[in-house]
Amino acid sequence: MMDLYSGSAAERRPSHTAxxxxxxxxxxxxxxxxxVPLSTIIGALAMDPDRDKAEANLLxxxxxxxxxxxxxxxxxxxxxxxxxxxxADNAEHAFRVLDTTSIDVVLLDLxxxxxxxxxxxxxxxxxxxxxxxxxxxxxxxxxxxxxxxxQGAYDYxxxxxxxxxxxxxxxxVLGHLQMSSENRILRQQVKSxxxxxxxxxxxxxxxxxYRIISKAAHSSHPVLILGxxxxxxxxxxxxxxxxxxYRDKPFVAVDCGSLVPSLIESELFGYVKGAFTGANKNKDGxxxxxxxxxxxxxxxxxxxxxLQSKLLRALQxxxxxxxxxxxxxxxxxxxxxATNRELEQAVAQGTFRKDLYFRLxxxxxxxxxxxxxxxxxxxxxxxxxxxxxxxxxxxRNISDDALKLMLSYDWPGNIRxxxxxxxxxxxxxxxxxxxxxxxxxxxxxxxxxxxxxxERAVPxxxxxxxxxxxxxxxxxxxxxxxxxxxxxxxxxxxxxTTLYRKLKEYGALQ
Amino acid sequence: xxxELSTTNASGFLATDPDGVVLDGDGVRVMRHRLHELANAFxxxxxxxxxxxxxxxxxxxxxxxxxICEGSERGCVLVREIRSQLLAARGEVEATPKGSPxxxxxx
Numbered sequence: 001m002m003d004l005y006s007g008s009a010a011e012r013r014p015s016h017t018a019x020x021x022x023x024x025x026x027x028x029x030x031x032x033x034x035x036v037p038l039s040t041i042i043g044a045l046a047m048d049p050d051r052d053k054a055e056a057n058l059l060x061x062x063x064x065x066x067x068x069x070x071x072x073x074x075x076x077x078x079x080x081x082x083x084x085x086x087x088a089d090n091a092e093h094a095f096r097v098l099d100t101t102s103i104d105v106v107l108l109d110l111x112x113x114x115x116x117x118x119x120x121x122x123x124x125x126x127x128x129x130x131x132x133x134x135x136x137x138x139x140x141x142x143x144x145x146x147x148x149x150x151q152g153a154y155d156y157x158x159x160x161x162x163x164x165x166x167x168x169x170x171x172x173v174l175g176h177l178q179m180s181s182e183n184r185i186l187r188q189q190v191k192s193x194x195x196x197x198x199x200x201x202x203x204x205x206x207x208x209x210y211r212i213i214s215k216a217a218h219s220s221h222p223v224l225i226l227g228x229x230x231x232x233x234x235x236x237x238x239x240x241x242x243x244x245x246y247r248d249k250p251f252v253a254v255d256c257g258s259l260v261p262s263l264i265e266s267e268l269f270g271y272v273k274g275a276f277t278g279a280n281k282n283k284d285g286x287x288x289x290x291x292x293x294x295x296x297x298x299x300x301x302x303x304x305x306x307l308q309s310k311l312l313r314a315l316q317x318x319x320x321x322x323x324x325x326x327x328x329x330x331x332x333x334x335x336x337x338a339t340n341r342e343l344e345q346a347v348a349q350g351t352f353r354k355d356l357y358f359r360l361x362x363x364x365x366x367x368x369x370x371x372x373x374x375x376x377x378x379x380x381x382x383x384x385x386x387x388x389x390x391x392x393x394x395x396r397n398i399s400d401d402a403l404k405l406m407l408s409y410d411w412p413g414n415i416r417x418x419x420x421x422x423x424x425x426x427x428x429x430x431x432x433x434x435x436x437x438x439x440x441x442x443x444x445x446x447x448x449x450x451x452x453x454x455e456r457a458v459p460x461x462x463x464x465x466x467x468x469x470x471x472x473x474x475x476x477x478x479x480x481x482x483x484x485x486x487x488x489x490x491x492x493x494x495x496x497t498t499l500y501r502k503l504k505e506y507g508a509l510q
Numbered sequence: 511x512x513x514e515l516s517t518t519n520a521s522g523f524l525a526t527d528p529d530g531v532v533l534d535g536d537g538v539r540v541m542r543h544r545l546h547e548l549a550n551a552f553x554x555x556x557x558x559x560x561x562x563x564x565x566x567x568x569x570x571x572x573x574x575x576x577x578i579c580e581g582s583e584r585g586c587v588l589v590r591e592i593r594s595q596l597l598a599a600r601g602e603v604e605a606t607p608k609g610s611p612x613x614x615x616x617x
Contacts, residue, residue: 050603069553069557070553070554073553073558076561111546138546138547138549150614158549159549159550159552159553160548160550161530161553161580162556162560
């Protein structure tokens with residue numbers, strides 16, 4: 001269940017205000033949002049005519065005002081539009097919220113007891129410059145407005161204001177954020193020059209992925225990361241963790257596929273002294289090590305079925321029971337899981353628990369295969385060459401022919417295969433430039449396969465020209481029917497003249 | 511705004527003229543503070559009244575919520591008028607937010 005309303009510093013809205021309308025009947029964000037993959041939400045946004053509300057649903061708004069009635073009124077109105085809201089009655093409280101939550105918009109009273117609104121504005125902008133701040137004041141001189149604007153406020157609203165004025169400003173902020181969302185993504189990419197954080201790629205597929213990662217990072221729900229082997233699932237998991245509010249908390253990665261089955265339970269949940277031979281003292285499990293942060297369960301599809309139920313219980317109850325122990329230990333972890341398997345299929349086959357699948361699949365994202373984003377290959381090659389140049393001190397580059405061949409190759413092992421290919425080529429090459437001869441044989445052979453020949457014009461492995469398929473069908477049918485050409489023509493649905501003409505073309509007419 | 515108030519330095523009122531009250535620096539500060547409090551109070555009432563009005567829409571109690579909204583709107587008009595006069599007296603210009611017809615801040 002997505003609960004975008006939550007937050008340690010948030011104050012829950014009284015239930016009686018849940019159904020106030022905003023044009024049409026409002027959604028109560030504290031009770032809606034069923035478990036839906038984030039990709040579905042993002043996809044729906046593109047088509048949803050009521051996109052404003054859906055988009056705002058993913059935005060965190062902090063209201064800072066010492067007047068309770070204003071805080072709560074603004075909160076209810078903002079929730080009606082779909083914002084996830086947090087409130088603070090003074091600067092210190094606001095800072096605590098900012099410490100724990102990634103705030104997108106701040107509605108800020110300029111005049112408060114203690115530290116004033118301008119100080120809060122300065123601090124908000126210092127922590128997260130892209131945060132949109134709207135200042136509210138009861139005495140709107142140009143001087144005070146200019147001062148706030150100079151410090152980075154987006155807009156200015158003068159008290160007293162009414163419901164409609166408040167809605168107008170919140171809608172305007174929403175429009176502004178929607179317009180600048182593309183720019184924000186670009187800025188994030190510019191930060192790393194090549195992609196999102198440590199992820200490399202600027203293809204449309206990757207930009208879409210960054211957008212989803214960015215949204216997932218600011219949520220606390222489990223995320224299921226899907227993708228072929230070598231696509232960078234752990235990198236995506238790390239990006240989600242390190243670009244969200246958990247960034248300062250532990251990130252613990254567990255490869256469920258490489259753990260010895262008999263040790264998985266004690267590794268995950270820990271054990272107590274005497275639980276088994278060699279257990280000389282109590283030991284915390286990886287789930288406890290990740291307490292307060294994120295646990296990344298890689299290759300979750302490989303987890304034995306008996307442990308799946310234990311993991312499910314741990315996630316549901318938010319507690320683990322160490323091996324040999326009797327007392328449960330409370331844990332507070334965000335779970336990210338990844339697999340290259342089709343879990344739905346595994347569920348259907350009974351090798352993966354359905355309830356665990358649903359528990360992990362609250363949000364899901366699929367990483368594109370490298371062959372789906374070949375335009376990123378030069379960027380990736382450049383990145384790996386630059387990294388090797390840095391580590392070895394020897395400048396490296398690649399010939400046009402070699403890069404061209406790499407662009408035509410399908411990379412079944414994805415980024416990992418590409419990375420290995422570059423490392424190997426750098427190790428083998430005698431000069432600073434990588435040539436085709438330095439590439440692995442599998443890729444060089446691919447060139448031979450992919451180059452068209454006079455006899456057999458097959459441009460790609462696995463793809464057969466229609467003329468070739470036609471030839472196979474005709475010759476196969478005649479063979480199957482022991483040379484009965486008339487019957488073959490009838491069954492193939494072509495005329496006998498056509499059949500004979502084709503056989504003549506093939507040189508198969510006897 | 512006619513007033514029979516006499517000059518009292520303690521409260522910041524300097525003098526009375528036929529058109530209104532002239533304030534010194536302290537008087538302006540006091541008035542600004544009071545206006546801020548009034549604006550805060552009216553904002554809370556207007557938002558709560560607006561929400562209540564929608565919540566009670568079509569019901570027998572709706573007119574009470576409407577009365578709250580109308581009354582607070584009238585109060586707001588007064589607050590804005592006083593603030594404009596105060597700003598004008600100090601030679602200041604009132605700020606207007608983005609999107610308003612007189613968007614002088616962003617210009």
